[in-house]
Structure formats: structure tokens, C-alpha cells
Amino acid sequence: MYRRSFVVLAALAAVLVLVPAALAARVHVRVEGKTQTIFGTTEPTLNVTATALDALEAASLAGEFYYHVAQTAFGPYVDQIGRNPASASSGWDFKVNGVEPPVGADHVKVKDGDTVLWYWAAFSGTTGPMTLEVETSLVRGKRCFFATGRNDAGRSSRVRGVVFALNGRRVSSASGVVCTRLGRYTVKVTKSGAIRSRTYSGR
Secondary structure: OHHHHHHHHHHHHHHHHHHHHHHOEEEEEEEEOOOOEEEOOOOOEEEEOOEHHHHHHHHHHHHOOOEEEEEEOOEEEEEEEOOEEOOOOEEEEEEEOOEOOOOOHHHOEOOOOOEEEEEEEEOOOOOOOOEEEEEEEEEOOEEEEEEEEEOOOOOEEEOOOEEEEEOOEEEEEOOOEEEEOOOOEEEEEEOOOOEOOOOEEEO
16 A cells, blocks of 8 residues: 555656646747857757746756846846846847847747847847848859848848858958858858857758
8 A cells, every 4th residue: 555655656746747847848049148159059949937038047057157137126137147247238138039029038938949039238229239140042053141130020131241150260241141162061140239140050
């Protein structure tokens, strides 16, 4: 009787442990710091409990970096990630699937396949910085990479005057396009005042 009760309790405990994992969403997460990527240059997939704020917690655990949340009258506020605390003119913000939500990170639910980006930004005007992306296509037998940027609403446009990191080599491009021979590449694009892109990797 004792053994049977122990088995039942053990099975119940296993179910309780598995339930939170089953409810977690599989989310792509990246954290872009003031001068470099803090976590997830290729946007790895993590188990995230429920919200965009939970995505930062999951990234912190996976990447072993520090962050701090201040409790304010408006709700939780991320006032530091890594070694950079927020100030009156700069600080930390986030986007989900390329869009900046109108509410706090603790109120934004995430689902499987979503992308959560936390980033450092200098606050000026009514809009935030563009999020850079790398797009690619074949043009006349060459591999071409294009720099695009998304605004707070997620709308995409071509970006000029950028710097590509092409297999680690810096390539400036006034047009926002660079073409090279076929092969395997890792590519990242940066521009002053914009959020650096994730790292593209492929042929």
C-alpha cells in the first residue's frame, strides 16, 4: 500500500513538473546592447513562460547576463541589462515580431514562433530606431545581400549607408547592397543610430 501511494505521488509530481514546460512557448530571443550583441546573435529558440518580459528572463538564464527590473507606478520597468543602466535620454526597449507594442513587456503574451528583441536605444522624437535586417537573393550568378530596416510599426524599407560584416570582413555600402561570389556566408549589417541585425548564416 505504501509503495503504491509512493508511485502515485511520484507520478503526480512528474505531471506537475511537466505542465509548466508544456505551457511554455518556443520563442526566438535576441538582446542587442549599446555596442554589441549581448545574447542571441542568430536568435536562438528558448522556452518562454508567457510574456516578452519572461523572454528576457529566459535569455538571461541561457546567456548568464545580468538585468534589473524596477517596480514603478506604471508597472515593471527594465532599467538595466548587462553593464548599461537606463538614463533620462536612453535605455531599454523591446519589439515582438518587429513591432513595438503599446504596453509593457509584462502584458505582451508570446506564442510559439514569435521573435522577441530587447535593445538599447537613445530616445529622441516620437519614434524609435530602425531594426536592421539582412535579405539575400541571387543576381546574375552572384549572391547579393540587401540591408532593410523596420520601423516601430514593423514596416520595412531599404536602408542605405550601412556596413556589412561579411564573413567577419567589414564592407561599407552606400547603396545598402553588396554582391559577391557564391559560397557560404555569415552576414550582419550595422548603421549608426539603428539596431544591428541578427546574423544571417547560409548560402
